[in-house]
Amino acid sequence: MKALKGSDVKKIDLLCQEKYKIPTLLLMEHSGLKVVEEIQHYPGHTKFTVIVGKGNNGGDGLVVARLLHLKGFSVKVFLTEENLQGDAKINLEIVKSLPIPLFRDLPSLDRILEETDVIIDGLFGVGFKGTIGGIAKEIVQKINSSGKYVLCIDIPSGLAGDGPMENREIVKGDKTVTLGLPKENLLLSKGRVYAGELVVKDIGIPPELINQYKTDTYWLTEDIVKKLLPKRSQDSHKGSYGTGIIVGGSKGMSGAVILAAHAALRAGIGLLYTLVDRELVNTIETSSYESITLEMEEDLEKFKPILVNYLAKAQSLLIGPGFSTNNREELFIYILNNFPGKIIIDGDGLNLLAKIQDYSLIRENHILTPHPKEMSRIIGLTVEEILKDSINIVREYSKKYRCTIVLKGSTTCIGTKNGEVFLNTTGNNGLATGGSGDVLGGIILGLLAQGLSVEEGAQLGVYLHGLAADIIAEEKGYFSLLPRDLPEALALAFKKLY
Numbered sequence: 001m002k003a004l005k006g007s008d009v010k011k012i013d014l015l016c017q018e019k020y021k022i023p024t025l026l027l028m029e030h031s032g033l034k035v036v037e038e039i040q041h042y043p044g045h046t047k048f049t050v051i052v053g054k055g056n057n058g059g060d061g062l063v064v065a066r067l068l069h070l071k072g073f074s075v076k077v078f079l080t081e082e083n084l085q086g087d088a089k090i091n092l093e094i095v096k097s098l099p100i101p102l103f104r105d106l107p108s109l110d111r112i113l114e115e116t117d118v119i120i121d122g123l124f125g126v127g128f129k130g131t132i133g134g135i136a137k138e139i140v141q142k143i144n145s146s147g148k149y150v151l152c153i154d155i156p157s158g159l160a161g162d163g164p165m166e167n168r169e170i171v172k173g174d175k176t177v178t179l180g181l182p183k184e185n186l187l188l189s190k191g192r193v194y195a196g197e198l199v200v201k202d203i204g205i206p207p208e209l210i211n212q213y214k215t216d217t218y219w220l221t222e223d224i225v226k227k228l229l230p231k232r233s234q235d236s237h238k239g240s241y242g243t244g245i246i247v248g249g250s251k252g253m254s255g256a257v258i259l260a261a262h263a264a265l266r267a268g269i270g271l272l273y274t275l276v277d278r279e280l281v282n283t284i285e286t287s288s289y290e291s292i293t294l295e296m297e298e299d300l301e302k303f304k305p306i307l308v309n310y311l312a313k314a315q316s317l318l319i320g321p322g323f324s325t326n327n328r329e330e331l332f333i334y335i336l337n338n339f340p341g342k343i344i345i346d347g348d349g350l351n352l353l354a355k356i357q358d359y360s361l362i363r364e365n366h367i368l369t370p371h372p373k374e375m376s377r378i379i380g381l382t383v384e385e386i387l388k389d390s391i392n393i394v395r396e397y398s399k400k401y402r403c404t405i406v407l408k409g410s411t412t413c414i415g416t417k418n419g420e421v422f423l424n425t426t427g428n429n430g431l432a433t434g435g436s437g438d439v440l441g442g443i444i445l446g447l448l449a450q451g452l453s454v455e456e457g458a459q460l461g462v463y464l465h466g467l468a469a470d471i472i473a474e475e476k477g478y479f480s481l482l483p484r485d486l487p488e489a490l491a492l493a494f495k496k497l498y
């Protein structure tokens with residue numbers, strides 16, 4: 001699904017009017033209807049307060065107030081500004097003609113909220129810029145401390161549609177009904193906390209307009225990833241599903257390779273090799289029955305001819321899980337320069353890249369899978385700077401290095417060499433355990449071996465990894481989820497998508 005920046009909304013409104021002859025008043029009416037439709041899912045709630053700001057978000061709020069009144073609910077409107085414009089003004093006139101109580105003085109707000117079941121936030125929408133001050137700031141504080149159910153129209157007030165998310169006053173919603181298409185910031189980790197449950201509602205924008213409208217950010221939804229699933233046929237053999245190699249492991253870190261191996265195998269790979277230090281061979285062999293274990297020679301010069309042979313066998317390679325960064329530079333550089341297929345650089349592979357500081361090693365068919373700390377080591381920005389504006393930072397660096405970057409987090413941002421960013425929101429806090437990333441690397445490795453491009457493998461892999469965690473959590477909760485549980489749950493994740 002396409003994700004919008006704040007500025008896209010005005011452009012879409014204009015296209016609706018000019019090309020499709022749909023006035024914004026109709027879109028506003030539709031928006032109000034869809035918000036009310038959502039409210040009706042909560043039968044216990046009968047008393048509503050709508051907070052109305054000076055823009056069109058307030059206009060939507062006024063439609064909601066009218067429609068709730070028509071349905072017989074008790075509705076109060078708190079108006080922050082008398083002087084509304086355009087469609088919002090029309091809707092204010094209508095509300096004024098009805099017996100809906102209107103309030104304007106701030107001291108009355110506490111009492112009104114006290115008597116309310118649900119607060120509807122129509123203070124600011126995507127037209128909001130900068131930071132909240134003055135009376136608006138006090139209103140947001142009152143909403144947030146009310147303890148009442150808060151439903152945000154389009155976006156929690158104070159959150160911009162896109163761009164850097166500063167620490168500031170923002171409405172904390174229980175649910176956000178976003179209009180037409182989701183806004184970028186609603187999909188990011190921090191924005192999701194403010195939005196609460198996110199619902200996207202169609203407001204009558206013609207599908208032709210949405211299909212033709214170009215965005216460079218997408219929400220990874222089932223309809224996108226379903227198209228990426230590798231095909232399996234009855235008439236096939238292990239050669240049909242590709243070969244992959246995992247290069248990783250070091251003393252005390254064999255688990256990372258085992259997790260990645262299980263994941264690649266459960267992701268449907270035909271044949272899997274692991275390339276590990278001599279002292280790990282036994283451990284890997286006794287834990288991963290389906291993979292073939294290759295031994296790393298210490299003397300790289302002696303090892304090169306053998307290694308070249310190994311590398312020639314595979315279409316995809318994962319380097320980094322538990323690899324260590326001690327004396328690995330030469331081997332790492334040699335593999336990056338001599339493996340022509342698709343490479344996932346994870347964990348210590350990323351740390352080696354940051355240590356070597358030679359980004360010319362990165363190619364179009366490489367995927368980097370950093371968490372924010374690893375990303376920070378590579379690009380030299382702080383973790384805070386990265387998290388404040390992750391979409392644009394991922395976009396900038398995946399374009400700069402001309403590769404795919406998977407910035408892992410509760411929302412994972414996937415950037416491609418062409419500057420597209422895909423946001424993934426499957427997954428849950430059960431994934432916050434060391435080893436989850438190794439599983440992700442393994443899943444992507446398996447998908448790449450089966451013929452997916454780096455862009456496709458990253459998208460489908462990240463989605464499936466989160467979906468597997470969600471499937472487990474549905475049955476067993478989040479607390480005890482372990483990375484080792486994920487490969488097995490992949491079976492159900494695939495089944496859900498096929």
Ligand SMILES: NC(=O)C1=CN([C@@H]2O[C@H](COP(=O)(O)OP(=O)(O)OC[C@H]3O[C@@H](n4cnc5c(N)ncnc54)[C@H](O)[C@@H]3O)[C@@H](O)[C@H]2O)[C@H](O)CC1
Binds near residue numbers: 009056124131
């Ligand atoms: N196509 C659609 O999706 C439609 C969405 N609708 C709704 O319209 C809003 C956007 O409306 P807009 O009038 O552009 O902006 P806001 O309602 O967000 O109002 C902002 C308002 O506040 C002023 N402002 C901006 N920043 C600040 C600030 N820091 N402090 C104080 N005031 C600020 C600004 O000047 C505006 O006056 C969208 O979110 C939807 O809810 C349409 O109803 C239908 C089409």
Ligand SMILES: [K+]
Binds near residue numbers: 057121122123
């Ligand atoms: K709002």
